[in-house]
Amino acid sequence: MQAHELFEILVRENADMLTAYVRSVVRDANAADDIFQETMLTAWRRLADYDKSRPFGPWLRGIAAKVMLAHRRQRARAFALCDEEILEHLDARCEAMHRQPGDTWDEKLEGLRDCIDRLPERYREAIQLRYAEEVPAEALLNRLQITMETLKKRLQRGRARLLECLERKQRWNEAPAAVASTAPEDFG
């Protein structure tokens, strides 16, 4: 197998993780795709610098963080909160997700699905309509027969509850023990 073929496997295996990381600070979908591509291309070009004894995911996120910080200076409007500290914090969240059971990123999202299922109906409905169907706000209000203020509260409270649930499941407060040595995504 040739180098670029190996690398393309890594692109596919890390695509969802990298997308989640990038989209957590880049609001604009097109800008996020550009950063995704630039990160992968930069990683490919710097492959000689990669330490094969270390996990690939954090190395890739390190490149993505630099790319995002560079892009943020040019396209501030496409970004939510983004600085080195925030990116480091999000990197830790990625690692916590990485420790979840399951081989694929999608399987690791099972915990979040469970949290969504446990939400009170009024919050779950608002969250699902907001994300799953991407229903415009006005249509959402008609459908739920609530005011904009109530909808915002439900989304806000629903997210707060999901965050608590995720925090418990992923044990964010615990130190990541020997994560690097167990990463299944090692390149080599």
Next chain:
Amino acid sequence: MTDDRFDDEPIDPPRAVAETAAAQLMDDAVPADNYTRLTPAERMRVADLQWLHSLLQQTLHRDAVARDRRITRACLAIRGDAARQVQPAAQRATRRPRWLVPSLVAAALIAVAVLMRGTGQDPSRMAVAAVESTLQQAKSSEDRLYRVETQWQPPGELPVVTLTGDLWVRGNTQYLLRQQSPVGDLYLGSNGTEHWFAAPVGPVVVGNQPRRFEQMALGKPVATPYLQITSVLEQLSDRYELTLADEEELPAAEDKGTVRCTHVIGRKRDPEDRLAPDVIELWTARQSGIAYRIRVRWTGESRGPKELQVQLMPLTAPLPSDWYDHGPHHAAERRVVRRPGAALIGTEQ
């Protein structure tokens, strides 16, 4: 309205600021600059909510097509880079890991083989693929600059007029055309929500009906869709019979060598489609997949645009964030007229 008593549960006050900030950042696309005074704990809480927001997008709205497109685009860029590096890599063998050089040579061969297999070596399919990949590139949010040249046939026996201008584009919603005119530059632009037109004299007009403003600038509806690179490529893909011509080396900007381009020629399928130009030619850069030159020709019209060509130019510095707004392109004291009903259209990614 439903009973919303449960929605009045108090939010833990220290978290309320962060949660409101996060909601405004994610749901209302409020600029992040508004939240510079959050405490460190609040910032981390916002970061967690941003993370959750991203995971919810993946969990509840899994877009397999977008995912595949993202991966394919990255892989194609890597293959292109691998192929491009073959020669330099061989020359720099002493500075690169030895295993990488033969790998890159083989990678280039594999890339070519995969590309040929993918299209079945059918030139028309390769032409379609070239247009599609160029369209995807054009939809990216990177800023690009094109030089625009329009050959215009005035009424009567007057000679053809050549108009030149500069066109900046970002994705498929934002653009700015600066067109030279005998009395000064005129500007036509869109920041994705507001469309605006600023002539050298008179008020600056702002609204939300793009075609109206494009017609004001170019004077004829037939030419209006060709300001948007993505519109041209979509038309080319949907309404034209595509053929693949020989690859061409086009001169690079500032005499910096040449750019190898795939050349696609599109001829309109329906001759009765009078508004559509007869021929659209696309030269797309082989390495980057970016639309390098587009030439649009009308052969049947006795007056109006005869030919329009856009040519990629180097963008020497990052554009300011408000580049596609009207403000930076006219004097502050100019009167700005908002057309009735020109309310802003909210967008969310």
